[in-house]
Amino acid sequence: MAVGEAPGKLILFGEHSVAYGQPALGVALSKKVRVSLRRGEGRVTIRLAEGLRFPSDTLAAAPGALVKAALGADAEGIDADVLIELPPAAGLGSSAALAVALLRAKRALYGEEPLPFDQLLARAIAVEDLAHGRSSGLDPAISILSNVVEFVRRPGRTPRSKAELKVKTLAPAESFHVVVGVLGHHGGTATRVRAIAQLKERLGAPFDAAMRALGSTARSGIRGIAQGDLETAGRAANLAHGILSGLGLVSDEMEEIVRTARNAGAVGAKMSGAGGAGGAFFGLASDIRMANDVLTAIERAGAIGFVETAAG
Ligand code: MEV
Numbered sequence: 001m002a003v004g005e006a007p008g009k010l011i012l013f014g015e016h017s018v019a020y021g022q023p024a025l026g027v028a029l030s031k032k033v034r035v036s037l038r039r040g041e042g043r044v045t046i047r048l049a050e051g052l053r054f055p056s057d058t059l060a061a062a063p064g065a066l067v068k069a070a071l072g073a074d075a076e077g078i079d080a081d082v083l084i085e086l087p088p089a090a091g092l093g094s095s096a097a098l099a100v101a102l103l104r105a106k107r108a109l110y111g112e113e114p115l116p117f118d119q120l121l122a123r124a125i126a127v128e129d130l131a132h133g134r135s136s137g138l139d140p141a142i143s144i145l146s147n148v149v150e151f152v153r154r155p156g157r158t159p160r161s162k163a164e165l166k167v168k169t170l171a172p173a174e175s176f177h178v179v180v181g182v183l184g185h186h187g188g189t190a191t192r193v194r195a196i197a198q199l200k201e202r203l204g205a206p207f208d209a210a211m212r213a214l215g216s217t218a219r220s221g222i223r224g225i226a227q228g229d230l231e232t233a234g235r236a237a238n239l240a241h242g243i244l245s246g247l248g249l250v251s252d253e254m255e256e257i258v259r260t261a262r263n264a265g266a267v268g269a270k271m272s273g274a275g276g277a278g279g280a281f282f283g284l285a286s287d288i289r290m291a292n293d294v295l296t297a298i299e300r301a302g303a304i305g306f307v308e309t310a311a312g
Contacts, residue, residue: 004105005034008086009093009142010180010282010308011272012225012233013218013240014151016196016247018136020208021155022215025170025222026142027178027310028149031085033097035105037071040079044068049085051304055185063088063098069127070102078109087304089185091273091280095131096139099124118163120144133190141167148172148310150222173228174312176284177291179266181303183257184278192249192274199247210243217243228312234268234284241270249275257281257301264297265290 007028014024031049046063048054063082068075080102086094103123107114115123124140132139142149147169154164186192200207217240224233241258244250250258250271258281261269266283267290273280283298285291291307298305 001036001038002105002108003034003036004101004103004108005032006097006100006104006143007032007093007146008097009139010178010280011091011138012178012237012270012282013221014138014214015091015244015273015275016193016249017211017214017218018138018151018153019134019155019193019196020200020211021153022211023150023152023218023222024136024138025218025225026138026149026151027308028142028146029086029092029180029308031092031306033086033094033101034083035098035101036081037102037105037109038079039077039109042076043079044082045080046082046084048088049083052084052087055089055187063094065130066095066098066127067102069130070099070123071106074106078106087182087280089188089279090182091186091189091275092180092182093139093143093273095189096124096128096135096143099127100140100143103127117144131189133193137165141165145169148225170222170226172225172310172312174230176225176230176286176310176312177288178308178310179261179283179285179291179294179298179305180308181257181261181281181283181298181305182279183253183281183303184251186274186279187277189274192276195276196247196249210247214240214243225310230267230284230286234266237268237270237282237284238262244271244275251277254278254281257298257303260297260301261294264294266294
């Protein structure tokens, strides 16, 4: 038997605008996807951690299809056992984590050395394309590096190697807490990515200006976190949320719960990931007491929540 695992991710800044050449910042989560592979007959078992549920619609990519894509022609001779600790179809990177965990486990099954970053990223992007239509590579890059990650890619073509990207880990000047929340499901990343591409066609210049503004909030957020100025990062997150809302990526319920997080004391709060019908959001907190207040408030309002800490 061979095992592979990879963490989910939370995007702090840069969802969607990353595909248009703007910078992004994300953080790996402590919740993971764990995969065990053994030689067998192509049986795939997928389990979700307690309390989690798959969405009832069919818009999100089916994990079974991702397993087949990652294992390729060998799928029929391998049994796969998958445990997903992340709420699926929420924007927390379960597809990318599944792709990376599977590719790692497959190498281990054949007794091969782990793949270097570039090659693992290129293969994970190819698998994740099933879920994202055209993955920017952001989610698998965060999952592979398992850290706080800054990411920029050329607009247009899907990157196939590190040379086409700027990816680096960021060391926060001070520790901070991220209250991660999930409210429902986002309804499919590929669907949202397509809707945003159509909006670009329709709007033209104002769309491009919105992307530049999202890039600018991301740069402020990155500077804020790098320099220990969480207040600036929080305000940049609030502004980015407003722009993403204008792009049609924030439902009424999401708008309300993001406000709940701010009212409970979060330094800033924002939707995260593909967005649309529901999905992930976060509140930034400078200390654990603030984080627990925000967590209590969003849980009372119906979200699944947990706290992640980025060490400074
Ligand atoms: C989804 O987690 C992030 C998007 O920007 C898509 C991508 O970057 O592949 C919406």
